[in-house]
Each structure stands twice: as structure tokens, then as C-alpha cells.
Amino acid sequence: MKILLDDERARIVENAELGYYELRFRTETAGTLDYHDVDGRRVFGLTQVRADLRGRGFATLLIRTVFDDLAASEAQVTNYCPAIDRFLRKHPEHHRLVDVLQPGMSDRHELARTGIAESRLDAALRSEHARLHDLAAVPKSHEIASHHRRHGADLFTAYTAQHLAASADVLLRQARNWPADEVSRYLGNLRKLEQSLRVLKGRQYGDRRYLELGHDEVWMVIDRLLAEHEALERVVAARIAADSDSDALAAHAEELLVAQDHSPTRSHPNSPHSGVAGRIARRLWRFADSTADDLEGRVVPARYRRHPKHDSAFSHYLRGTQIDELLQD
Numbered sequence: 001m002k003i004l005l006d007d008e009r010a011r012i013v014e015n016a017e018l019g020y021y022e023l024r025f026r027t028e029t030a031g032t033l034d035y036h037d038v039d040g041r042r043v044f045g046l047t048q049v050r051a052d053l054r055g056r057g058f059a060t061l062l063i064r065t066v067f068d069d070l071a072a073s074e075a076q077v078t079n080y081c082p083a084i085d086r087f088l089r090k091h092p093e094h095h096r097l098v099d100v101l102q103p104g105m106s107d108r109h110e111l112a113r114t115g116i117a118e119s120r121l122d123a124a125l126r127s128e129h130a131r132l133h134d135l136a137a138v139p140k141s142h143e144i145a146s147h148h149r150r151h152g153a154d155l156f157t158a159y160t161a162q163h164l165a166a167s168a169d170v171l172l173r174q175a176r177n178w179p180a181d182e183v184s185r186y187l188g189n190l191r192k193l194e195q196s197l198r199v200l201k202g203r204q205y206g207d208r209r210y211l212e213l214g215h216d217e218v219w220m221v222i223d224r225l226l227a228e229h230e231a232l233e234r235v236v237a238a239r240i241a242a243d244s245d246s247d248a249l250a251a252h253a254e255e256l257l258v259a260q261d262h263s264p265t266r267s268h269p270n271s272p273h274s275g276v277a278g279r280i281a282r283r284l285w286r287f288a289d290s291t292a293d294d295l296e297g298r299v300v301p302a303r304y305r306r307h308p309k310h311d312s313a314f315s316h317y318l319r320g321t322q323i324d325e326l327l328q329d
Contacts, residue, residue, distance in 0.1 A: 005065045010058065012065045016051045019148060023049075023062045031058050031064060033081070036144070036149075038137050041099050045155065063087045067094045076132055080155075092256045102130045119246065121237050124253035128260075129230050135159055136226075137201070140219050142281040153204045154298065157197045158265040164190050165263035165282050167233065170272045174240050175274075186232045187273055193225040194267035201266075232262040242278055265289045265298075 004021070005012040011024040019032040031049035035042050049059050063084055070077065076099040079085060088094055095263030104127075138144055168190060175183050200218055203210040211216075243247060266284035271281040292298075 004069050010061060012062060014066075014069075017193065018145060021062060021066050023058055025058065027152070027199070028289065031062050033062055035039050036138050038134055039079070041078050041079045043069065043104070043134050043137070043225055044081045045151075047081050048235075053066075054073075059083050059242065060087065064091070068098060070097055071205065080104045080131065083085075094311060102134065104125070104131055104134070104171075112138045114325070119194075119237075119241055119249040120253040121249045121256070124256055125233055125237055128256075129233075132156070132160055132163065132226065136219075137223070139204075142215070150204050154202055156300075157201050157267070160197055161265055162260045162263040163192060164229075164267070165285075166256055166259035167236075169263070170252060170259050170280060171233070171240065172274050172278075174243070174252075178239060183274075186236060188232045189225060189228050189232055190273060191269040193222070193229055194269035196222045196225055197267040262286060265293055 002014040002016065003011070004014060010030065013024070014021050017035050020032050023031040029050075029051050031047065033047045033049050034045040036045075037043070047059050047063060049062075049221045064087070067077075067087075071094065075097060078099050079088070080112060088098065092117055121314050135152065135156040139149045141149065141157055144152070144326060168187075172183065172186070180197070198220070199213065200222065203213060203215075240252060264282060265287045266285070268281070271285065272278040273281075
């Protein structure tokens with residue numbers, strides 16, 4: 001166990017064996033930041049601070065201490081934590097640690113670097129595909145503790161379900177004049193992938209219908225369907241690019257990323273996926289899934305976008321919430 005900070009404010013340690021940083025305040029655990037290493041990159045999951053200690057700068061202290069430690073070794077970071085994303089916006093001196101090709105949640109930086117040879121839609125899709133592969137690394141591994149695998153599987157299924165729903169909503173809206181067999185192949189893959197997510201989640205939580213399936217067997221199917229999905233999505237992006245200029249492609253990319261944060265967090269393979277029926281189904285499932293997430297205490301991170309009304313001081317006053325409650329310098 002590595003000690004990163006030990007003073008009157010708090011004690012911060014890195015538990016490499018379990019894959020998380022821990023912040024202790026008055027001998028009690030005040031917050032954690034989980035991570036795993038993939039191909040030499042440190043991939044961050046979620047920063048969590050005890051509810052009764054939020055708004056006191058503990059998240060900022062934990063994140064700053066971790067990044068200061070990583071800066072000494074010139075580590076590369078891929079981030080999927082909204083709190084870290086906000087921290088990086090306020091502290092650009094740490095941007096050099098974010099991996100250029102696989103920044104994770106900070107994909108706005110990725111899109112800004114896109115050149116003429118690659119559209120913003122292509123860059124957005126490539127970033128999302130890389131994110132899914134990163135998130136799959138934990139639940140696939142045999143060497144990681146079972147509770148971390150379960151947590152990793154939960155994040156992977158939630159993110160993948162959101163990506164598939166947003167893709168069906170945003171990308172297939174352009175499919176009016178596409179060959180019917182091409183659209184059918186895309187939808188068929190999407191439904192099979194959603195069904196495989198159900199199997200994975202059910203197996204993780206003891207659904208007896210799936211307990212006889214082996215760990216590697218389930219992931220072999222998911223890997224195959226994901227690879228097929230990425231190939232089909234590249235074809236879809238190429239068709240959209242043929243009918244759109246660079247501004248339209250940038251708008252499609254932004255719409256896709258925004259739609260993901262407002263998509264269902266569970267897979268629904270038997271629901272409509274295209275047309276008006278698909279959009280209505282996604283809205284209903286989003287409401288149902290969000291309600292279930294709240295009841296289960298399930299955390300599904302989303303990209304933080306500052307809104308002039310929702311994030312105003314008056315709004316926080318009416319809702320009784322603290323301003324930037326997780327991050328206060």
C-alpha cells in the first residue's frame with residue numbers, strides 16, 4: 001500500500017492490489033477513486049465521497065493528490081469520472097496526462113484535435129468504441145476480485161446499453177434511403193448485443209437461466225458482437241458522411257454524445273429500435289431505468305455539462321443543493 005498524502009487534512013493511500021485510491025479522514029474512509037491499468041494507461045472509474053462529507057473539498061484533494069503523483073511518472077490517463085473531468089477543466093496543467101487517442105470521458109479534447117482526414121463523427125465513434133473496450137477489461141479479467149468484476153460489468157452494460165440506444169436514435173434517423181438489408185443487419189446485431197448484455201448482467205447477479213454459461217463463453221460472444229457492431233457502425237458513418245458536410249457531421253457527433261447521457265441504462269432487445277416507436281420506447285425506458293437506478297443506488301456517470309439555469313446559484317438555492325458539491329477548491 002502506497003501512501004500519497006499524510007497530514008492534518010487527510011491521509012490518501014493507493015491500494016494497487018484492489019485497484020483504488022482511498023482518502024481517510026479522522027481514521028474513517030471519506031472517499032475512494034477506483035482504477036485499473038490497460039496497456040500502460042491508468043483508467044479511472046468513479047470518484048465517490050461520503051454524503052455527509054461532500055462539499056468540503058475532499059474530492060478535489062483526492063483527485064489532485066492522485067494526479068500530482070501520476071505526473072511524477074509521466075503516466076497516461078483515460079478518464080470516465082465526471083468529477084475528474086471537472087477537475088481537469090479547472091486545472092489545465094494536468095491535461096498532458098490525458099491520453100490523446102483514448103481520453104475517455106474527456107472526448108471533447110479528442111474531437112477538437114480531429115483533422116481533415118477524419119470527421120468528428122468518426123472521432124466520436126472511435127472514442128466511444130475505445131471506451132467500451134476499456135470498460136470491458138475489468139469484468140473480463142480472471143485476476144480481478146469478484147466484487148470489482150461485478151461493479152465493472154455493471155458499468156460496462158450501462159454504458160454499452162446507452163451507446164446502442166443513442167446510435168439507433170441518432171444514426172438510423174439518417175437511414176431513410178439506405179438499402180433495407182443493411183439497416184436490417186445493423187438492427188439485428190444491435191438486438192443480439194443487447195441480449196448478450198442481459199445475459200452478462202443476469203449471470204453476474206445469479207439469474208439461474210444463465211449460470212450454466214461459462215465466463216469465457218459469454219465474453220467470447222460479446223467480443224464477437226462488439227467487433228461486428230464497430231464494423232457496421234463504420235459503414236453507417238461512411239454513408240452519413242457521403243451525404244453531409246463537416247458542420248453536419250460535427251452536429252451529428254455532438255448529438256450522439258448528448259443522446260447517450262439521456263438513453264436507457266439497461267438493454268431492451270425486444271423493444272422497437274427505429275422510427276417514432278423506437279424514440280417513444282427509448283424515452284419510456286429511460287424513465288423506468290432511471291427510477292430503477294435510483295431505487296438500487298446504482299451510479300451511472302454522465303458527462304457534466306454546465307447549464308446556465310440548472311447550475312445557477314438560484315437553482316441550487318431552490319433545490320437545496322450545494323454549488324459544485326463534489327468539487328470545491
